[in-house]
Amino acid sequence: MAQVLEFRLPDLGEGLTEAEIVRWLVSVGDVVAVDQPVVEVETAKAMVEVPCPYGGVVTARFGEEGTELPVGAPLLTVAVGAVDGGPGGGPVPDAEAREPGGGHRAAGSRTSGAAPPGGAADSAGAAGGASGETSGNVLVGYGTGAPAARRRRVGPRSVRPAAGTPVLREPGVVTPEPAAVQEPVPEGPVPVISPLVRKLARQGGVDLRQLTGSGPEGLILRADVERAVQAAAAPVAPAVPGTASEPVPAPAAAAEPAGRTGQAAGQAAGQEIRIPLRGVRGAVADKLSRSRSEIPDATCWVDADATELMAARTAMNAAGAPKISLLALLARICTAALARHPELNSRVDTERREVVLLPEVHLGFAAQTERGLVVPVVRAAHRRTAESLTEEFARLTDAARRSALTPAELTGGTFTLNNYGVFGVDGSTPIVNHPEAAMLGVGRIVPKPWVHRGELAVRQVVQLSLTFDHRVCDGGTAGGFLRYVADCVEQPALLLRTL
Incomplete structure (x- = not known):
């Protein structure tokens, strides 16, 4: 039976007592290594990545993006240790172990002849390459030329179990994965200039993946989100028989001062905009x-x-x-x-x-x-x-x-x-x-x-x-x-x- 350990928001120093979740770097079911960053938080001083001290399978996350948590509050739970194999046979990777040469691997992955070429470690490397990640301590961005402002530094790569290996989804529950089905590579994070832009997008119902950023190298700016909110709220001219109906163009959001965040969108919707004084x-x-x-x-x-x-x-x-x-x-x-x-x-x-x-x-x-x-x-x-x-x-x-x-x-x-x-x-x-x-x-x-x-x-x-x-x-x-x-x-x- 795997042991489920709880990881709490650590003391971030400088008298900080709380932090806001900006972006989760792992999902439930992901395999994490010791000291791998699992969440990006914003404090009153800076944005930092928080590494997890345990290696194993993420079984639960606490708090959505935008949630403010006090120091000591639970962040996530990790199942460490091995469980009896199901139809797939192998153990669930638990605490990380080191390979020769200083690399890292999950303790459940095989290093002897039991693991054929292209096995768990190789497929994980391929998935990492497709999403922009590489093994070792490297910078990971949104793709070639991604702005350094949104790159993150991660530790050893997460190793996905090989096909047919049982994966722990809930503590004590083993779900075998079909050998013929391959997990799709998750999409990378959206290049957004600040957490406030994400929050405005959520409030306005804007899908950030559908936007093309006007900032450097496609970075999505606040004006881009405000423009999308205004376009969605703009009235549509009534259709005239025999002619194509065209939406009435919304006023340019870029003309709004940066300090009046979301004001035009709030006026268009007839609602006031409230911006929390956080971070x-x-x-x-x-x-x-x-x-x-x-x-x-x-x-x-x-x-x-x-x-x-x-x-x-x-x-x-x-x-x-x-x-x-x-x-x-x-x-x-x-x-x-x-x-x-x-x-x-x-x-x-x-x-x-x-x-x-x-x-x-x-x-x-x-x-x-x-x-x-x-x-x-x-x-x-x-x-x-x-x-x-x-x-x-x-x-x-x-x-x-x-x-x-x-x-x-x-x-x-x-x-x-x-x-x-x-x-x-x-x-x-x-x-x-x-x-x-x-x-x-x-x-x-x-x-x-x-x-x-x-x-x-x-x-x-x-x-x-x-x-x-x-x-x-x-x-x-x-x-x-x-x-x-x-x-x-x-x-x-x-x-x-x-x-």
């Missing part, structure tokens, strides 16, 4: 609410002439070396300013009523993604060069867009740089990223009239704003920090003092 969006909402309720913030701002900074960057990038980003130069200026005003690189210990000055600058930067606003963190930014900062910003930004940031890369920041100028706005009063003490905002750099050397001229002007926790410092410190940043923007040579 990353829920975590951002909680953090911003806590910041507003706990931190007595204040904001000061200044306009600066960034013409010389832009010219210096152009000269750096013309030298043939790796390109330097503007964000990296601003980050380098921030770290130099924090060395002069360490009060702004701190946090408040409310229990002890103390301001804790932090020894290192872990610089966060705001990044907008399809899953919402995230703040990746560059560790020890004060010890990095502009070139190193450029590389790290690029790496973290790419990981954020692919939803591949780890919890460690999203926590531990001590100061945040918010470049909202990429949205085409000049100024803002940002909310401090709790529990940090300050945030520097940078608007767009645009040509404006400016008095330069006593004469009116057209210069590249940027607005800088600093929002700070008034408990850690007063306006003099905040003003001194912001003025130094503005001076370095106007005269980049001032940074030479800190090199």
